Amino acid sequence: MRLAELSEHSxxxxxxxxxxxxxxxxxxxxxxxxxxxxYDERHLRRLRLVRALIQIGKLPVAAARxxxxxxxxxxxxxxxxxxxATWALPQGPAAMEEDAAHQAASEAVAALLDRLGWDAExxxxxxxxxxxxxxxxxxALNRLGYPCDVEHLLPYGRLAxxxxxxxxxxxxxxxxxxxxxxxxxxxxxxxEPVLLSLRRLAHAEESARRFAAxxx
Amino acid sequence: MRLAELSEHSxxxxxxxxxxxxxxxxxxxxxxxxxxxxYDERHLRRLRLVRALIQIGKLPVAAARxxxxxxxxxxxxxxxxxxxATWALPQGPAAMEEDAAHQAASEAVAALLDRLGWDAExxxxxxxxxxxxxxxxxxALNRLGYPCDVEHLLPYGRLAxxxxxxxxxxxxxxxxxxxxxxxxxxxxxxxEPVLLSLRRLAHAEESARRFAAxxx
DNA sequence: TCCCTTGGAGACTGGCACTATCCAAGCATG
DNA sequence: CATGCTTGGATAGTGCCAGTCTCCAAGGGA
Numbered sequence: 001m002r003l004a005e006l007s008e009h010s011x012x013x014x015x016x017x018x019x020x021x022x023x024x025x026x027x028x029x030x031x032x033x034x035x036x037x038x039y040d041e042r043h044l045r046r047l048r049l050v051r052a053l054i055q056i057g058k059l060p061v062a063a064a065r066x067x068x069x070x071x072x073x074x075x076x077x078x079x080x081x082x083x084x085a086t087w088a089l090p091q092g093p094a095a096m097e098e099d100a101a102h103q104a105a106s107e108a109v110a111a112l113l114d115r116l117g118w119d120a121e122x123x124x125x126x127x128x129x130x131x132x133x134x135x136x137x138x139x140a141l142n143r144l145g146y147p148c149d150v151e152h153l154l155p156y157g158r159l160a161x162x163x164x165x166x167x168x169x170x171x172x173x174x175x176x177x178x179x180x181x182x183x184x185x186x187x188x189x190x191x192e193p194v195l196l197s198l199r200r201l202a203h204a205e206e207s208a209r210r211f212a213a214x215x216x
Numbered sequence: 217m218r219l220a221e222l223s224e225h226s227x228x229x230x231x232x233x234x235x236x237x238x239x240x241x242x243x244x245x246x247x248x249x250x251x252x253x254x255y256d257e258r259h260l261r262r263l264r265l266v267r268a269l270i271q272i273g274k275l276p277v278a279a280a281r282x283x284x285x286x287x288x289x290x291x292x293x294x295x296x297x298x299x300x301a302t303w304a305l306p307q308g309p310a311a312m313e314e315d316a317a318h319q320a321a322s323e324a325v326a327a328l329l330d331r332l333g334w335d336a337e338x339x340x341x342x343x344x345x346x347x348x349x350x351x352x353x354x355x356a357l358n359r360l361g362y363p364c365d366v367e368h369l370l371p372y373g374r375l376a377x378x379x380x381x382x383x384x385x386x387x388x389x390x391x392x393x394x395x396x397x398x399x400x401x402x403x404x405x406x407x408e409p410v411l412l413s414l415r416r417l418a419h420a421e422e423s424a425r426r427f428a429a430x431x432x
Numbered sequence: 433t434c435c436c437t438t439g440g441a442g443a444c445t446g447g448c449a450c451t452a453t454c455c456a457a458g459c460a461t462g
Numbered sequence: 463c464a465t466g467c468t469t470g471g472a473t474a475g476t477g478c479c480a481g482t483c484t485c486c487a488a489g490g491g492a
Contacts, residue, residue: 052359192415
């Protein structure tokens with residue numbers, strides 16, 4: 001398959017494919033001559049994954065590159081490579097100054113991890129981006145005056161735990177380790193918009209149920 | 217409060233506040249003279265909300281403006297104004313061409329709404345952005361070869377429904393209609409990063425539980 | 433009075449994700 | 463073999479977005 005054909009099969013313009021090649025999101029094809037390169041099904045598959053991460057998952061190109069790189073890093077163990085997608089969170093603008101809202105957020109999150117029986121070490125050491133985003137979000141809620149303590153967070157945490165079980169089950173259904181890693185990345189990132197959309201639809205439904213007087 | 221003081225209290229630079237004023241995210245202050253304007257607590261509160269929507273919720277400025285405008289549109293009924301935040305989804309790049317993946321996604325989502333007992337009219341008519349995002353995401357998963365049918369979607373949908381109940385409860389705790397609307401916007405948008413972060417932390421925890429051999 | 437600050441308007445910046453242009457080296461057709 | 467079209471690669475440019483800079487005339491305070 002030449003670049004033009006890769007473009008046709010994937011629906012991505014050749015210009016963009018060249019851009020991804022330059023950015024290291026896609027491995028170069030096998031050169032057959034000074035001006036010709038050959039791509040195969042694996043390139044196509046990866047291109048589709050990259051596109052999905054960027055377009056659907058809204059990952060910045062740089063983050064997508066890091067994720068892809070991590071999934072291929074043979075020096076990491078399986079567990080770490082499965083976590084690759086977690087590193088790609090476009091982490092917010094560093095920690096705010098240590099104000100009261102942030103303080104309260106820290107305590108609430110610590111209490112939450114405790115109540116859920118999660119290992120704070122894991123959260124802090126390996127997955128700082130998600131942890132920091134969580135803190136920043138809770139702090140912002142506090143600053144607006146919306147209580148966001150353990151009691152409020154707990155239902156969210158429990159549901160997240162359930163989702164994780166279901167997600168990891170899907171990952172483990174993949175027969176090969178490589179397949180598992182790709183699945184972990186794809187499912188982590190691509191189910192996010194699914195989850196958010198469903199939540200918004202659920203809001204609509206529930207709100208209609210409670211407030212809309214005009215419906216039959 | 218003058219503009220400079222508003223900036224101090226909120227931690228937002230005067231330049232950015234001026235920008236938000238220009239963009240209509242913030243109402244102009246009460247002019248006290250040709251070169252002086254007076255801002256009050258309501259401006260401060262709104263500025264904080266706007267900042268949170270943009271920085272934490274990652275809403276584009278234009279979307280934030282629309283959300284804010286909808287919350288103030290007296291011609292809409294309470295239910296519609298509560299749904300304001302839902303409109304602001306930075307909806308993906310239109311619907312893809314009608315390929316097989318998209319077709320399958322449509323069917324899966326329709327079946328899902330049915331199984332959940334949700335009203336497809338509500339989802340389609342009022343909340344098209346979320347619906348479209350959902351379709352596009354499921355289609356992308358399909359295209360990558362990850363089955364994303366009713367059975368996989370159902371746990372996500374059920375959890376979304378639970379969250380909606382909990383969220384709407386929080387909204388209804390607000391005493392005033394205006395407060396309810398602001399709460400609906402704030403909680404819809406600002407709990408999204410909370411939810412996603414928790415899911416990623418849960419993945420880490422669950423993955424550590426299943427795969428990490430090296431922990432005590 | 434004199435100077436410093438203020439709010440406002442428009443131009444400018446930097447980052448990002450592409451996209452367009454150019455180029456030399458094939459390949460393929462007569 | 464000549465010739466014209468295509469290909470992959472490198473470089474420069476585009477459009478958009480969120481914010482920032484610069485300048486200005488009009489106040490306000492010492």
